Amino acid sequence: xxxxxxxxxxxxxxxxxxxxxxxxxxxxxxxxxxxxxxxxxxxxxxxxxxxxxxxxxxxxxxxxxxxxxxxxxxxxxxxxxxxxxxxxxxxxxxxxxxxxxxxxxxxxxxxxxxxxxxxxxxxxxxxxxxxxxxxxxxxxxxxxxxxxxxxxxxxxxxxxxxxxxxxxxxxxxxxxxxxxxxxxxxxxxxxxxxxxxxxxxxxxxxxxxx
Amino acid sequence: xxxxxxxxxxxxxxxxxxxxxxxxxxxxxxxxxxxxxxxxxxxxxxxxxxxxxxxxxxxxxxxxxxxxxxxxxxxxxxxxxxxxxxxxxxxxxxxxxxxxxxxxxxxxxxxxxxxxxxxxxxxxxxxxxxxxxxxxxxxxxxxxxxxxxxxxxxxxxxxxxxxxxxxxxxxxxxxxxxxxxxxxxxxxxxxxxxxxxxxxxxxxxxxxxx
Amino acid sequence: xxxxxxxxxxxxxxxxxxxxxxxxxxxxxxxxxxxxxxxxxxxxxxxxxxxxxxxxxxxxxxxxxxxxxxxxxxxxxxxxxxxxxxxxxxxxxxxxxxxxxxxxxxxxxxxxxxxxxxxxxxxxxxxxxxxxxxxxxxxxxxxxxxxxxxxxxxxxxxxxxxxxxxxxxxxxxxxxxxxxxxxxxxxxxxxxxxxxxxxxxxxxxxxxxx
Amino acid sequence: xxxxxxxxxxxxxxxxxxxxxxxxxxxxxxxxxxxxxxxxxxxxxxxxxxxxxxxxxxxxxxxxxxxxxxxxxxxxxxxxxxxxxxxxxxxxxxxxxxxxxxxxxxxxxxxxxxxxxxxxxxxxxxxxxxxxxxxxxxxxxxxxxxxxxxxxxxxxxxxxxxxxxxxxxxxxxxxxxxxxxxxxxxxxxxxxxxxxxxxxxxxxxxxxxx
DNA sequence: AATGAATGAGCATTCATTCAT
DNA sequence: AATGAATGAATGCTCATTCAT
Numbered sequence: 001x002x003x004x005x006x007x008x009x010x011x012x013x014x015x016x017x018x019x020x021x022x023x024x025x026x027x028x029x030x031x032x033x034x035x036x037x038x039x040x041x042x043x044x045x046x047x048x049x050x051x052x053x054x055x056x057x058x059x060x061x062x063x064x065x066x067x068x069x070x071x072x073x074x075x076x077x078x079x080x081x082x083x084x085x086x087x088x089x090x091x092x093x094x095x096x097x098x099x100x101x102x103x104x105x106x107x108x109x110x111x112x113x114x115x116x117x118x119x120x121x122x123x124x125x126x127x128x129x130x131x132x133x134x135x136x137x138x139x140x141x142x143x144x145x146x147x148x149x150x151x152x153x154x155x156x157x158x159x160x161x162x163x164x165x166x167x168x169x170x171x172x173x174x175x176x177x178x179x180x181x182x183x184x185x186x187x188x189x190x191x192x193x194x195x196x197x198x199x200x201x202x203x204x205x206x207x208x209x210x
Numbered sequence: 211x212x213x214x215x216x217x218x219x220x221x222x223x224x225x226x227x228x229x230x231x232x233x234x235x236x237x238x239x240x241x242x243x244x245x246x247x248x249x250x251x252x253x254x255x256x257x258x259x260x261x262x263x264x265x266x267x268x269x270x271x272x273x274x275x276x277x278x279x280x281x282x283x284x285x286x287x288x289x290x291x292x293x294x295x296x297x298x299x300x301x302x303x304x305x306x307x308x309x310x311x312x313x314x315x316x317x318x319x320x321x322x323x324x325x326x327x328x329x330x331x332x333x334x335x336x337x338x339x340x341x342x343x344x345x346x347x348x349x350x351x352x353x354x355x356x357x358x359x360x361x362x363x364x365x366x367x368x369x370x371x372x373x374x375x376x377x378x379x380x381x382x383x384x385x386x387x388x389x390x391x392x393x394x395x396x397x398x399x400x401x402x403x404x405x406x407x408x409x410x411x412x413x414x415x416x417x418x419x420x
Numbered sequence: 421x422x423x424x425x426x427x428x429x430x431x432x433x434x435x436x437x438x439x440x441x442x443x444x445x446x447x448x449x450x451x452x453x454x455x456x457x458x459x460x461x462x463x464x465x466x467x468x469x470x471x472x473x474x475x476x477x478x479x480x481x482x483x484x485x486x487x488x489x490x491x492x493x494x495x496x497x498x499x500x501x502x503x504x505x506x507x508x509x510x511x512x513x514x515x516x517x518x519x520x521x522x523x524x525x526x527x528x529x530x531x532x533x534x535x536x537x538x539x540x541x542x543x544x545x546x547x548x549x550x551x552x553x554x555x556x557x558x559x560x561x562x563x564x565x566x567x568x569x570x571x572x573x574x575x576x577x578x579x580x581x582x583x584x585x586x587x588x589x590x591x592x593x594x595x596x597x598x599x600x601x602x603x604x605x606x607x608x609x610x611x612x613x614x615x616x617x618x619x620x621x622x623x624x625x626x627x628x629x630x
Numbered sequence: 631x632x633x634x635x636x637x638x639x640x641x642x643x644x645x646x647x648x649x650x651x652x653x654x655x656x657x658x659x660x661x662x663x664x665x666x667x668x669x670x671x672x673x674x675x676x677x678x679x680x681x682x683x684x685x686x687x688x689x690x691x692x693x694x695x696x697x698x699x700x701x702x703x704x705x706x707x708x709x710x711x712x713x714x715x716x717x718x719x720x721x722x723x724x725x726x727x728x729x730x731x732x733x734x735x736x737x738x739x740x741x742x743x744x745x746x747x748x749x750x751x752x753x754x755x756x757x758x759x760x761x762x763x764x765x766x767x768x769x770x771x772x773x774x775x776x777x778x779x780x781x782x783x784x785x786x787x788x789x790x791x792x793x794x795x796x797x798x799x800x801x802x803x804x805x806x807x808x809x810x811x812x813x814x815x816x817x818x819x820x821x822x823x824x825x826x827x828x829x830x831x832x833x834x835x836x837x838x839x840x
Numbered sequence: 841a842a843t844g845a846a847t848g849a850g851c852a853t854t855c856a857t858t859c860a861t
Numbered sequence: 862a863a864t865g866a867a868t869g870a871a872t873g874c875t876c877a878t879t880c881a882t
Contacts, residue, residue: 030329032242036877046843048879057877114327117387119240122394133395159408163401166388167409171377174384177327178376184331185343191373198369199377206416217865224866246852256868258854267852450749452662456856466864468858477856534747537807539660542814553815579828583821586808587801587829594804597747598796604751605763611793618789619797626836637844644845666873676847678875687873 015053018043019067022060027107031061031115061115062128068105068112069135075101076142087150088204094143095200098172099193110180113173140165147207156207164207171199225263228253229277232270237317241271241330271325272338278315278322279345285311286352297360298414304353305410308382309403320390323383350375357417366417374417381409435473438463439487442480447527451481451535481535482548488525488532489555495521496562507570508624514563515620518592519613530600533593560585567627576627584627591619645683648673649697652690657737661691661750691745692758698735698742699765705731706772717780718834724773725830728802729823740810743803770795777837786837794837801829 021043025034036057040047054060075097079090102109115121121129143165150156156164179192231253235244246267250257264270285307289300312319325331331339353375360366366374389402441463445454456477460467474480495517499510522529535541541549563585570576576584599612651673655664666687670677684690705727709720732739745751751759773795780786786794809822 032329035875047877048843048845049841051878052841114329116391117324117327119243119324121391129395136392136395157412163405163408166385166401166405167381167412170384170388170405170409171381172384173388174380174382175376178380178383181326181331182346185339185346191376195373195376195380198373199380202367202377202416203412204416205418206412206414208415221866245850257852258868258870259866261853262866452749455854467856468864468866469862471857472862534749536811537744537747539663539744541811549815556812556815577832583825583828586805586821586825587832590804590808590825590829591797591801592804593808594800594802595796598800598803601746601751602766605759605766611796615793615796615800618793619800622787622797622836623832624836625838626832626834628835641845665871677873678847679845681874682845 011053014045018045018050018053018060019064023064023105023108023111026061026064026111031111031118031120058120058124059128062124062132064108065112065115066131066135068101068108069132069139071104072101073135073139073142076139080142080145087146087153087155088208090146090149091200091204091207094146094168095196099196102176102192110176113177116173117177140169143168150207155209157209168203171203172196175199224255228255228260228263228270229274233274233315233318233321236271236274236321241321241325241328268334268338272334272342274318275322275325276341276345278311278318279342279349281314282311283345283349283352286349290352290355297356297363297365298418300356300359301410301414301417304356304378305406309406312386312402319386323387326383327387350379353378360417365419367419378410378413381413382406385409431473434465438465438470438473438480439484443484443525443528443531446481446484446531451531451538451540478540478544479548482544482552484528485532485535486551486555488521488528489552489559491524492521493555493559493562496559500562500565507566507573507575508628510566510569511620511624511627514566514588515616519616522596522612530596533597536593537597560589563588570627575629577629588623591623592616595619644675648675648680648683648690649694653694653735653738653741656691656694656741661741661745661748688754688758692754692762694738695742695745696761696765698731698738699762699769701734702731703765703769703772706769710772710775717776717783717785718838720776720779721830721834721837724776724798725826729826732806732822739806743807746803747807770799773798780837785839787839798830798833801833802826805829 018039022034022039025039025042028034029038036047036050039060040050043050050060054063076094079085079093079097082090082093085093121132124132140162144161147156147164148161151158151161175192175196179190179195182188183190228249232244232249235249235252238244239248246257246260249270250260253260260270264273286304289303289307292300292303295303331342334342350372354371357366357374358371361368361371385402385406389400389405392398393400438459442454442459445459445462448454449458456467456470459480460470463470470480474483496514499505499513499517502510502513505513541552544552560582564581567576567584568581571578571581595612595616599610599615602608603610648669652664652669655669655672658664659668666677666680669690670680673680680690684693706724709723709727712720712723715723751762754762770792774791777786777789777794778791781788781791805822805826809820809825812818813820
């Protein structure tokens with residue numbers, strides 16, 4: 001069984017190898033621009049080999065996406081379930097968590113957000129699509145939970161908590177993509193950090209009950 | 211000269227015809243998925259004819275985009291320069307204006323926002339790219355102007371006005387795309403209106419000086 | 421009838437105008453590279469108008485060719501029938517005549533020679549093809565005539581006179597095209613004149629009976 | 631390693647297969663007229679497969695061309711360096727060598743010569759262009775060498791040896807293309823052999839010092 | 841398990857030519 | 862006579878994917 005395990009381990013490693021190569025390549029050339037051959041080359045495999053590990057290009061891309069969403073979920077749930085923080089503090093912590101995710105793997109985040117708002121989404125297999133949907137629901141719930149708590153504690157405005165979560169998520173994705181677009185125009189410096197900070201500051205203030 | 215005018219008018223009509231077909235087709239299939247032939251068919255022209263009115267697929271798409279951005283600029287500047295409104299009221303008016311644009315031509319708005327945050331942007335000709343950049347700058351300035359006024363009147367927090375504008379724009383684009391994505395998952399109803407309303411409400415409150 | 425004549429004259433002028441434009445454009449962009457629109461623009465007409473004067477692109481090109489061949493025939497026959505020149509002197513005069521044609525309208529000559537040795541020739545209408553063939557035969561005969569005379573006078577080797585003519589023509593076309601090709605490689609100066617001179621010198625010597 | 635070798639051999643064979651098909655197709659329809667699909671069909675491959683062996687249509691064509699030029703170089707250098715032949719005999723041997731090349735692969739020779747004097751040459755990649763240039767220089771030098779020797783031995787006229795080479799090359803190419811053109815008109819028999827013979831005879835005589 | 845090799849399906853763009861006005 | 866407008870037909874090339882070995 002040691003053999004079995006080793007094989008399993010190696011298989012995972014090669015999957016990882018491919019995913020890393022894909023991440024790098026997608027980041028450098030975008031989803032449309034990156035060919036399977038590009039990725040294979042980066043991964044030091046033949047194109048055909050990728051198909052032993054991923055059903056197709058979409059699946060490969062989706063795996064990257066799901067991985068990212070997993071990190072997000074973890075982070076968001078981490079914030080949500082952090083003991084000893086008031087809802088207001090959690091909202092502030094949200095900002096930090098989101099930025100950390102962005103900073104940890106910027107290009108991948110951008111890829112995921114782009115993909116999320118792209119036409120490509122509907123070409124996904126129903127199964128993938130629903131997995132992504134589930135993931136999305138999860139981190140959204142985590143964010144919503146924070147607001148829910150705040151409402152129950154009577155410190156936040158009483159509104160639909162998912163709407164709050166949508167707004168936070170929209171600000172985050174909107175800012176990431178927009179700042180990146182602007183950087184493409186101007187190649188000016190990255191304003192995400194301060195702008196995201198300001199956004200959360202405003203939201204924090206604006207959400208208070210009175 | 212009547213003849214001249216009629217010809218001119220007809221030419222414009224045909225351009226319109228093509229743009230409408232393109233808008234519809236891009237909306238249905240996305241930029242990548244829509245072929246020139248698709249658009250031509252929808253417009254009831256031959257593919258070659260499209261090239262009499264637009265230099266290439268990119269230009270056609272960009273025309274749609276610029277048209278939309280023009281409407282946005284007009285709307286934003288309209289709000290900015292509306293007499294008799296306090297900055298707070300203008301922020302509120304912003305919400306209405308943005309939603310109107312969205313409502314007026316939903317699919318086109320989504321197209322533009324998608325494109326704006328896509329990789330495709332970098333393949334544009336420098337000229338197109340810079341025209342889009344200019345347009346973007348303009349509506350951003352209009353939005354920023356509102357906040358600037360509010361600061362000078364002492365009713366808004368003192369922050370970089372462009373950052374405020376970025377946030378409003380990010381919320382808008384983020385929400386539009388996100389709600390659309392969610393609709394793709396659930397085909398649930400359109401929550402944009404209330405959620406955007408809530409977002410602006412929060413921002414309005416959150417931005418007040420004390 | 422004055423009116424009739426004027427119209428006729430004007431018609432010819434416009435034909436000329438188009439041919440000149442075509443010549444210029446073909447010279448600049450080659451037969452394949454020059455579009456009807458390019459030529460029309462240069463001629464200050466609409467593309468459709470060209471078709472009132474020439475059946476199609478090939479005919480237009482062939483007209484240029486025939487015009488060139490006419491000049492050649494005239495020149496060659498001029499040399500052939502020049503009184504008071506010995507066959508040897510006529511061969512020498514041939515060189516001058518050929519070079520004059522080349523110098524008079526270099527790009528057109530090159531175009532014609534290229535076309536003559538191209539695949540395009542076989543797409544010509546049978547009628548055009550046969551007109552070109554006739555023309556070719558004529559200048560070839562003129563050249564051959566010179567050698568024939570030389571043979572009858574007993575000063576030239578006794579060989580098939582058309583073969584002599586072929587050789588002269590081949591040297592001329594071969595050198596023009598080859599020197600032009602080399603110029604494309606090196607953009608060095610034009611060696612046609614001296615090389616053609618040398619060729620004729622050699623031929624003159626080599627053709628003498630003893 | 632037997633396996634390795636076999637694969638290598640097969641690969642070369644497929645390349646050959648494609649080149650042969652291309653040769654045939656270019657010969658039949660010309661460079662412009664032959665489509666990749668035509669060639670692929672002839673080679674019994676799919677169009678996409680051709681691109682595994684050649685970067686594009688130009689490269690494929692250029693390979694044919696370079697192959698031909700290689701043969702030419704070899705032949706010309708063979709003549710030049712043949713021991714025991716006087717310069718005069720070498721000139722005579724040149725005729726035989728040129729005709730052999732022509733006879734060995736007539737359509738390819740015609741293709742190459744046509745291409746050499748066509749507009750298409752300037753669309754070539756700089757790299758290809760320079761390789762062709764180098765090749766051309768080589769066979770020209772070999773021819774020139776013969777004349778140089780003859781001059782040093784005092785049997786040939788003292789002129790620029792490259793000019794001699796140009797003339798020989800021009801006669802050859804000029805005759806090949808011209809005879810082929812005439813055959814297209816008349817589909818009469820092939821006069822290249824005797825006419826080339828006569829040309830070399832004349833040149834041989836004409837080039838002698840006295 | 842890995843891959844070399846092959847391909848089907850797709851697509852933007854160009855241009856000579858036509859014809860109603 | 863002149864042309865604005867429209868188009869049919871053509872083509873090189875890319876790439877995700879498959880499969881025999």
